[in-house]
Amino acid sequence: MAENTARKYDAGAAAFFVETLCQDADTLLRFGFALSLSDEWASDLVYKTYQSILPKLPELIKKDGSYIRQLLLRRLWEIHHEESREGASSDNALYPFLKPLDLETRASLFLCDVVGLTIEEALEITPMDHNDLRRHLATGRKRLLDFRFE
Amino acid sequence: MAQNNSVLSDEDFLFSHLADYLDEGMTPANQQKFDQIAGKIGMADVATDYGIRRGRLQIEAQRMFLGEKKMRAIHELVEDDAARANHEAAEIDEVGSSEMKGSVIRFAALAAVLILIFGGLYTVFKPESKPTFNALNSLIYEAEVMNENSEGRLNFPSDKVEELNQYFKKVPDLSFEPKTMKALPAEWKVAGGSLIDYDGAKITVTQFQNVASGEKQYLFFYSGKLSQLPKSIPGNANGLVYQSYASSSLNVMAWEADKNVVGMIVGNRAVREQADFALKVIGP
Numbered sequence: 001m002a003e004n005t006a007r008k009y010d011a012g013a014a015a016f017f018v019e020t021l022c023q024d025a026d027t028l029l030r031f032g033f034a035l036s037l038s039d040e041w042a043s044d045l046v047y048k049t050y051q052s053i054l055p056k057l058p059e060l061i062k063k064d065g066s067y068i069r070q071l072l073l074r075r076l077w078e079i080h081h082e083e084s085r086e087g088a089s090s091d092n093a094l095y096p097f098l099k100p101l102d103l104e105t106r107a108s109l110f111l112c113d114v115v116g117l118t119i120e121e122a123l124e125i126t127p128m129d130h131n132d133l134r135r136h137l138a139t140g141r142k143r144l145l146d147f148r149f150e
Numbered sequence: 151m152a153q154n155n156s157v158l159s160d161e162d163f164l165f166s167h168l169a170d171y172l173d174e175g176m177t178p179a180n181q182q183k184f185d186q187i188a189g190k191i192g193m194a195d196v197a198t199d200y201g202i203r204r205g206r207l208q209i210e211a212q213r214m215f216l217g218e219k220k221m222r223a224i225h226e227l228v229e230d231d232a233a234r235a236n237h238e239a240a241e242i243d244e245v246g247s248s249e250m251k252g253s254v255i256r257f258a259a260l261a262a263v264l265i266l267i268f269g270g271l272y273t274v275f276k277p278e279s280k281p282t283f284n285a286l287n288s289l290i291y292e293a294e295v296m297n298e299n300s301e302g303r304l305n306f307p308s309d310k311v312e313e314l315n316q317y318f319k320k321v322p323d324l325s326f327e328p329k330t331m332k333a334l335p336a337e338w339k340v341a342g343g344s345l346i347d348y349d350g351a352k353i354t355v356t357q358f359q360n361v362a363s364g365e366k367q368y369l370f371f372y373s374g375k376l377s378q379l380p381k382s383i384p385g386n387a388n389g390l391v392y393q394s395y396a397s398s399s400l401n402v403m404a405w406e407a408d409k410n411v412v413g414m415i416v417g418n419r420a421v422r423e424q425a426d427f428a429l430k431v432i433g434p
Contacts, residue, residue: 014228022224023422026215033214043220050224057228065422066388093210112169113204114211116335116426131157138158138165144203145196149210 009057016061021050024069027115028076034098034110035080038087049076073115074125077107097147101140108133109140160187168200172336205337205362283351285372285412286379286404290397292346293368293416296357297400304342304357314343318354321345326373326411328354329432337361338427358417367417367424369431376406387425389434394421407432 009017028049032042052075053060060068084103089095098106104126111122123133158166164187170176171184188194216224296303306317311331318328324345334340338358346353353372359365382393385403392405400416403424407413413432415424 009228009230014230017228018225022221025221025224026212029216030211030214039214042214043216046216047220047224051227054227064386064388092214094207094214097207097210110211114208134158134166135162138162141165141168141200142161144207145199147203149206 013057013061017050017057020065021053021060021068021072024072025050027069028072030114031073031076031107031110032080033092033094034106034114035077035103036085036087037090037095037098038085039090039092041085041087045076045080048079052079069115070121070124073111077125093149097143097149101143102136104128104132105136105140108136109144112137113141113144161191164188164191164193164196168197169204169336171197172201174333201336202362205360208337209363283348283372285351285374285414286395286402288348289353289355289368289370289414289416290400290402292353292355292370293400294397296355296368297366303344305344307342309339309341311340314340314356317343318345321352321354324352324354326371327408328371329407329411329413331356331369331431332433333430334358335427335430338367341366365418367415367419367427369428370414370416371407372412372414373410374412375410376404376412379404379412385421385425387422388429390425390429392421392425392428403428 025046028046029042032045033039036042036045049072053071056071060071063071086103087095101109107126108122111117111125112119117125119130119133119137123130126133128136164184167176167180167184170180176184188196306314308314308317311334315328315330318324321328331340337360339361341357341359343354343356346355351372353370356369358367358369376393379393380395382395385392385394390405392403395402395404399418401419401421401424402414402416403421404412404414405425405428413428415428417424419427
């Protein structure tokens, strides 16, 4: 998956990428799964997300953690929409819970109830009407209250 | 973006405001509307149920993490061959060091016995001196002990934040003013608090318990400066500057909560999560 081409990043930028940006990799993976319902595609989305923000690396060094996390989540959402796919099966315990929900509901629920974003922060990632997001969130939470994880 | 709650159905309003309700982040008008709807449709306990379910969802989500190979592929986006070689060399060293660990542990056990013997002798015959308080080691130890069995170790068991704030305010001869706890994240509750006295150094501790999993974490405050702790790479969580440490079983996040007051979160959560927790409970 990695490209073995000449690198353009100094040690400081590379360390920032590995030690700071990559701290959000697991959060991105989980968001990727909520969108794609596939472990494999979720991993691909994470890789493509990091790949896509490389040109912004020098400016990101000056930003704080919440800005970076928002940016990464938004990029992952955008990349998913460039090639939207949905897994048909998975052993992941979240799969049977998420599968009946539509994409926007899964995204809203995940961003607010798993990542812990506010409605306003979630809206920056998944552009939609404020009340539409609240409706999706309500739908997801109703299912959460009804569903029993194994 | 403009808010227009009037077009939400009562049910959608209720369910989409559950987190705000638990976090006590609603306007009085929304709070009143929430209570009215919950009463009307007979769902007075919905917020508690939701808090538990949300905790379970978060636990299930946390079971997912990126494998080492996938993470390596991402790191290789920025690392050149030399950096990669250094990484690999470091990993080889790590494998080698793990083989050494067995020998080190045996040596450490022997050394510990000798230290105990000579330490005991020294304690008996040493001249009187002012005891020193090693915050990091002492508080990790306290957390480990309370993790194993907190029964009887909490001077003031309470599940109410306000009661604990009052309890700490009334502690006599405390050389600092304990920071007041505000709202808790929905998935956590307080279990109680204690005062620890290390012959001169008084420490307040609050025990938190995860509603869904029962996991515990601890918030300590004591009089001191962050710079007195061992050096570590500083982190910044939305303005909260902290230092992080780890024992074999617990993570530690320490920050200067006030002038000459150090706050310390000790538990199993990742340091960044601990920092977010501190921000929520205490503020920057």
